Amino acid sequence: MTRSPLARPRVTITDVARAAAVSRQTVSNAVNNPHRLSPETLERVLATIGDLGYRPQAAAQSLRHQRTGAIGVELGTLGPRRLNETTAPLLAALGVVGAPHDFHVVPFGSSSDEPMIDGYENMWRTRLVDSFIIMDTHHGDPRPQWLEAHGIPFVSFGRVWDDPGFTRWVDVDGAAGTQAATEHLLAGGYRRVGFLGWPEGSLVGDDRWLGWERTVPESHRGPSARVSQNLRAAWTAATELIGRLEPGDALVCASDILALGVHHALLAAGRQVGAEIGLIGFDGSPIAEIHDLSTIAHPIHQAAEALLTLLRGELDAAPPPAQGRLLAPHLVARASTSGPGNTHR
Amino acid sequence: MTRSPLARPRVTITDVARAAAVSRQTVSNAVNNPHRLSPETLERVLATIGDLGYRPQAAAQSLRHQRTGAIGVELGTLGPRRLNETTAPLLAALGVVGAPHDFHVVPFGSSSDEPMIDGYENMWRTRLVDSFIIMDTHHGDPRPQWLEAHGIPFVSFGRVWDDPGFTRWVDVDGAAGTQAATEHLLAGGYRRVGFLGWPEGSLVGDDRWLGWERTVPESHRGPSARVSQNLRAAWTAATELIGRLEPGDALVCASDILALGVHHALLAAGRQVGAEIGLIGFDGSPIAEIHDLSTIAHPIHQAAEALLTLLRGELDAAPPPAQGRLLAPHLVARASTSGPGNTHR
DNA sequence: GGGGTTGTTTTGATCGATCTAATGGCTACT
DNA sequence: AGTAGCCATTAGATCGATCAAAACAACCCC
Numbered sequence: 001m002t003r004s005p006l007a008r009p010r011v012t013i014t015d016v017a018r019a020a021a022v023s024r025q026t027v028s029n030a031v032n033n034p035h036r037l038s039p040e041t042l043e044r045v046l047a048t049i050g051d052l053g054y055r056p057q058a059a060a061q062s063l064r065h066q067r068t069g070a071i072g073v074e075l076g077t078l079g080p081r082r083l084n085e086t087t088a089p090l091l092a093a094l095g096v097v098g099a100p101h102d103f104h105v106v107p108f109g110s111s112s113d114e115p116m117i118d119g120y121e122n123m124w125r126t127r128l129v130d131s132f133i134i135m136d137t138h139h140g141d142p143r144p145q146w147l148e149a150h151g152i153p154f155v156s157f158g159r160v161w162d163d164p165g166f167t168r169w170v171d172v173d174g175a176a177g178t179q180a181a182t183e184h185l186l187a188g189g190y191r192r193v194g195f196l197g198w199p200e201g202s203l204v205g206d207d208r209w210l211g212w213e214r215t216v217p218e219s220h221r222g223p224s225a226r227v228s229q230n231l232r233a234a235w236t237a238a239t240e241l242i243g244r245l246e247p248g249d250a251l252v253c254a255s256d257i258l259a260l261g262v263h264h265a266l267l268a269a270g271r272q273v274g275a276e277i278g279l280i281g282f283d284g285s286p287i288a289e290i291h292d293l294s295t296i297a298h299p300i301h302q303a304a305e306a307l308l309t310l311l312r313g314e315l316d317a318a319p320p321p322a323q324g325r326l327l328a329p330h331l332v333a334r335a336s337t338s339g340p341g342n343t344h345r
Numbered sequence: 346m347t348r349s350p351l352a353r354p355r356v357t358i359t360d361v362a363r364a365a366a367v368s369r370q371t372v373s374n375a376v377n378n379p380h381r382l383s384p385e386t387l388e389r390v391l392a393t394i395g396d397l398g399y400r401p402q403a404a405a406q407s408l409r410h411q412r413t414g415a416i417g418v419e420l421g422t423l424g425p426r427r428l429n430e431t432t433a434p435l436l437a438a439l440g441v442v443g444a445p446h447d448f449h450v451v452p453f454g455s456s457s458d459e460p461m462i463d464g465y466e467n468m469w470r471t472r473l474v475d476s477f478i479i480m481d482t483h484h485g486d487p488r489p490q491w492l493e494a495h496g497i498p499f500v501s502f503g504r505v506w507d508d509p510g511f512t513r514w515v516d517v518d519g520a521a522g523t524q525a526a527t528e529h530l531l532a533g534g535y536r537r538v539g540f541l542g543w544p545e546g547s548l549v550g551d552d553r554w555l556g557w558e559r560t561v562p563e564s565h566r567g568p569s570a571r572v573s574q575n576l577r578a579a580w581t582a583a584t585e586l587i588g589r590l591e592p593g594d595a596l597v598c599a600s601d602i603l604a605l606g607v608h609h610a611l612l613a614a615g616r617q618v619g620a621e622i623g624l625i626g627f628d629g630s631p632i633a634e635i636h637d638l639s640t641i642a643h644p645i646h647q648a649a650e651a652l653l654t655l656l657r658g659e660l661d662a663a664p665p666p667a668q669g670r671l672l673a674p675h676l677v678a679r680a681s682t683s684g685p686g687n688t689h690r
Numbered sequence: 691g692g693g694g695t696t697g698t699t700t701t702g703a704t705c706g707a708t709c710t711a712a713t714g715g716c717t718a719c720t
Numbered sequence: 721a722g723t724a725g726c727c728a729t730t731a732g733a734t735c736g737a738t739c740a741a742a743a744c745a746a747c748c749c750c
Contacts, residue, residue, distance in 0.1 A: 010411075010472070012736055023700050028738060038698060055470040059413055060736035062404035063705050066355075070451075075437040085631075088433035092420040096454035104451050104473060106415075109441035125400040127355070128449060231635050257635065267612055286430075287632060290576050290602065357706055368730045373708060383728060405706035408735050 011054045020048040031056065069102045071311065072129035074119060075109050076136075085285045086298055087135065090157065093304035094133070103308060117146055124152055131311055133157060155310040157303060159324060161203060168314060169324040170306040174204055174282075177296035177329040178211030181252045181280045184294075184331055186220060188339045190250035190278040194222025196241065196262060197254035198229060208254045208282060222249050227258070234261020242269060242277065248340040250278025256288040256295055257281075263291055263336070279336040284329075294337040299327045356399045365393040376401065414447045416656065417474035419464060420454050421481070430630045431643055432480065435502065438649035439478070448653060462491055469497055476656055478502060500655040502648060504669060506548060513659060514669040515651040519549055519627075522641040522674040523556030526597045526625045529639075529676055531565060533684045535595035535623045539567025541586065541607060542599035543574055553599045553627060567594050572603070579606020587614060587622065593685040595623025601633040601640055602626075608636055608681070624681040629674075639682040644672045 017024045022045060029036045030045040037045070048054075062068040073091060094105045106129050110116035120143070123129045132154040134143050139161055147154045148166075156169040178195075185193050195212045198205035209226075216222075223244045227237040234253075238261050245251070253259035259281030266273050273279055273293075281288050284297025306325050314320075362369045367390060374381045375390040382390070393399075407413040418436060439450045451474050455461035465488065468474045477499040479488050484506055492499045493511075501514040523540075530538045540557045543550030554571075561567075568589045572582040579598075583606050586596070598604035604626030611618050618624055618638075626633050629642025651670050659665075 010736095013738095014736075024736090025701085025738075026699060029699090032738080036698070041698080053470065056738095057408075057736055058471045058473045059404055059407035060705090061738080063402075063408050063707090063735090064737050064739085066705070068404055075440060088436075091433075091436075091452055092454050095420060095452045099453065099467070104453065106449050106451060107436055107440045108444065108449070109437050122444070125398065126403045128403045260635070264612065267609065287635070290605070290632070292577075355706095358708095359706080369706090370708075370730060371728085374729085377708080381728070386728080401708095402706055405735090406708080408705090408737090409707050409709085411735070 010057070011052045013054070013056070016045070016048050016052055016054045019052060020045045027054075067315070068127060068130050070104055070106045070129040070131075071098070072120065072123045072132045073105055073107050074116070074132075074134070075107045076116075085283060085287075086300070089300045090135070090304060093300045094307070097301065097304040098308055101308060101312070103311075117142060120147070120152075124150075131155075131315060133307055133311070137161065153311065153314045155307055155314060157307060159203075167320050167322065167324050168310050170303050170310065171324060171326055172298050172303070173326040173328050174207035175211035175214070176326075177282060178208045178252055178254070179215045180211075180329075180331050181282070181294075181296055182212050182215040184333065185250040185252065185278050185280065185337060186216070188250075188278065188337055189248075190337075190340055191248040192220050192222035192246075192250070193278075194241065194245065194249065194251045195224035195253075196234065196237065196251055196258050197224070197226050198258075199226045205254055212252050222251065229255060229257055231257055231261050231264075234258040235265050236261075238262040238265035239269070242266060242271065245277055247276045250280070250337070253279070253281045255281060256283045256285040256293065259293050259295070259336075260287060260291060263293060274336045274338045275341060278340070282329075284332060288332075288334075292335040294334045295332050296329045297332050298329050302327050355402070356397045358399070358401070361390070361393050361397055361399045364397060365390045372399075412660070413472060413475050415449055415451045415474040415476075416443070417465065417468045417477045418450055418452050419461070419477075419479065420452045421461075430628060431645070434645045435480070435649060438645045439652070442646065442649040443653055446653060446657070448656075462487060465492070465497075469495075476500075476660060478652055478656070482506065498656065498659045500652055500659060502652060504548075512665050512667065512669050513655050515648050515655065516669060516671055517643050517648070518671040518673050519552035520556035520559070521671075522627060523553045523597055523599070524560045525556075525674075525676050526627070526639075526641055527557050527560040529678065530595040530597065530623050530625065530682060531561070533595075533623065533682055534593075535682075535685055536593040537565050537567035537591070537595070538623075539586065539590065539594065539596045540569035540598075541579065541583065541596055541603050542569070542571050543603075544571045550599055557597050567596070574600055574602055576602055576606050576609075579603040580610050581606075583607040583610035584614070587611060587616065590622055592621045595625070595682070598624070598626045600626060601628045601630045601638065604638050604640070604681075605632060605636060608638060619681045619683045620686060623685070627674075629677060633677075633679075637680040639679045640677050641674045642677050643674050647672050 013024050013027050016027045022041065027045055030042055034042055091105060091107060098104055108119050108123055110119045120132060132147065134154055135157045137144065137156055137158050137160050144160045144163060144166060159169050159171050160166040182193050193216050195209065197209045200206060223241055225237045225241050227233040234257065242265055251262055253262060259279055262279055263273055266277055271277055280294040282296045284295050288295040358369050358372050361372045367386065372390055375387055379387055436450060436452060443449055453464050453468055455464045465477060477492065479499055480502045482501055482503050482505050489505045489508060489511060504514050504516050505511040527538050538561050540554065542554045545551060568586055570582045570586050572578040579602065587610055596607055598607060604624055607624055608618055611622055616622055625639040627641045629640050633640040
């Protein structure tokens with residue numbers, strides 16, 4: 001029944017103090033204010049810390065500092081809001097990027113459509129977390145206002161559309177993404193570049209449309225259409241659209257799902273993806289990877305860094321930034337944009 | 346600069362005690378041992394708790410109890426082990442199911458392929474978590490042994506293949522899944538049912554193959570093939586396979602990716618999915634949903650419950666169960682198994 | 691030698707909750 | 721009346737870390 005030193009009994013600051021024949025405070029200083037100790041003492045204490053494998057306990061620090069370093073992130077599991085493709089990777093990135101700064105993530109769920117503020121309130125009141133990152137904000141979203149009203153620190157991944165004065169957000173520059181996609185296709189030798197996007201009126205959708213529209217020269221403009229985010233709709237629209245596409249033309253799509261619809265329509269029409277018709281999606285989803293479709297991927301890692309920086313400012317009561325932060329997504333080139341005439345592998 | 350009661354200053358047990366004119370301990374008892382109080386006192390204290398909106402602080406409880414209720418879950422972000430389709434939903438389910446039992450999840454990442462034990466050691470030594478759920482165990486996985494050796498509480502989602510004596514796992518019954526798929530197809534009127542799976546030798550793959558093999562009668566057995574988990578391979582194999590399929594036949598696939606490959610091959614061959622050839626995948630992934638493919642979905646919610654139950658036993662030093670727990674997945678019927686001759690929608 | 695500095699180390703209090711043991715009030719039994 | 725027993729309540733200590741302030745040592749200056 002012997003247990004290794006990692007297990008019980010835990011190593012506390014008192015153990016280290018005793019072993020090094022100093023006071024608890026001196027051990028604490030060795031860790032947090034090394035300059036206060038004489039070189040000899042410092043060395044001895046640090047050696048003892050190493051020997052015993054001491055690490056400060058998070059719970060004790062949290063209590064003392066009144067800060068846990070835990071960031072609440074809501075995962076909409078059931079109900080209308082699904083776990084989307086971007087959420088999970090962002091969560092992972094936040095975990096990795098946050099660790100060195102003593103931040104960690106605590107996902108929590110809202111099991112139903114109930115006033116989901118409940119989840120936030122629980123996490124906050126028990127101080128299981130001391131800040132939040134909200135995502136997928138939409139018009140009429142009650143969360144920003146509620147959090148603000150209660151003085152709860154939070155930042156947003158995605159602009160807060162309802163409140164233009166709110167600047168503690170990080171978002172992906174959709175227009176820059178479709179612009180890069182368009183340039184990539186033109187540079188790759190495709191003659192005309194068209195666009196398949198979502199119906200006008202969605203802020204994200206319009207943004208992505210804009211990037212294409214402002215980039216493609218009149219002389220190289222291919223046909224375009226706007227349909228809803230759904231495979232069947234995309235397929236149907238694409239079937240009509242590709243009737244107007246000539247070999248050497250290409251399509252920029254507002255999402256990987258739309259691109260997939262086009263992919264299927266091309267397949268069914270017996271036309272070749274990439275060599276005959278260029279095709280690129282948006283979102284960097286696994287779906288695009290599986291189908292060997294080029295796509296515009298979100299800068300997840302950068303977003304995580306930026307969000308944490310913002311959050312740290314917020315927790316230290318620093319003034320909010322002058323404006324939100326737009327990050328450029330990056331291009332992932334695959335077979336579907338290998339260039340006209342190029343038969344890929 | 347007024348702040349709402351939810352924000353600073355926090356409501357502590359002392360505040361409640363003062364307001365209700367009792368001692369701190371009495372407030373604590375009102376919450377944890379109500380039977381110890383006289384009815385009048387209890388009522389008064391609870392009313393005060395309600396008025397002030399008191400909730401015990403997690404950090405203080407953690408320190409006192411030497412238990413945080415936090416469960417570490419590793420998210421393999423980069424490196425070889427990817428964030429798979431099941432991980433994210435399970436994480437969400439654990440969050441929801443765990444909350445009422447004062448459990449919460451803390452995802453942490455291994456940013457590289459380094460000895461990833463590091464991540465576990467960090468989380469454990471600082472007692473940021475006091476247990477782990479490991480997933481995606483594989484042959485030669487160092488984690489179970491390491492955790493065991495250090496006396497760290499953990500349970501596994503997925504059998505621990507290396508150690509048959511280890512019983513603190515929950516897994517999905519693959520054979521039951523493919524059996525249900527096969528029965529569904531036969532009951533739906535498909536004449537012959539074939540199988541497309543992974544090469545022999547993978548434990549999960551063989552399990553899924555078995556469910557089909559033991560269920561389909563000799564007289565209704567369709568052609569089968571075994572290929573690697575990858576769209577292109579599936580597509581190629583399926584192209585060959587469907588040459589041997591007659592209208593009214595169906596295929597059970599070991600994964601949604603494989604089913605997708607078949608779907609594409611059918612599409613390219615101009616054959617109709619569902620009405621002509623039945624098709625069902627495995628894993629309940631979004632990919633299947635998007636393509637309107639029937640699939641066998643993992644019982645994520647049940648798995649989360651079972652894992653938490655196991656974990657609670659482990660934390661309370663209860664003896665391990667006699668054996669691991671196999672959960673039956675459930676069938677999600679969509680257009681791809683609508684029955685021979687039935688044109689769906 | 692008293693007083694002032696600087697530098698290192700320690701003491702005591704604190705964060706918020708809960709455990710243990712003690713206290714005071716009341717009834718009941720001898 | 722004395723005391724044993726029970727119930728409701730409270731005082732004090734504890735979990736592990738850190739802050740603020742005190743103590744102590746060594747040195748310099750007038």
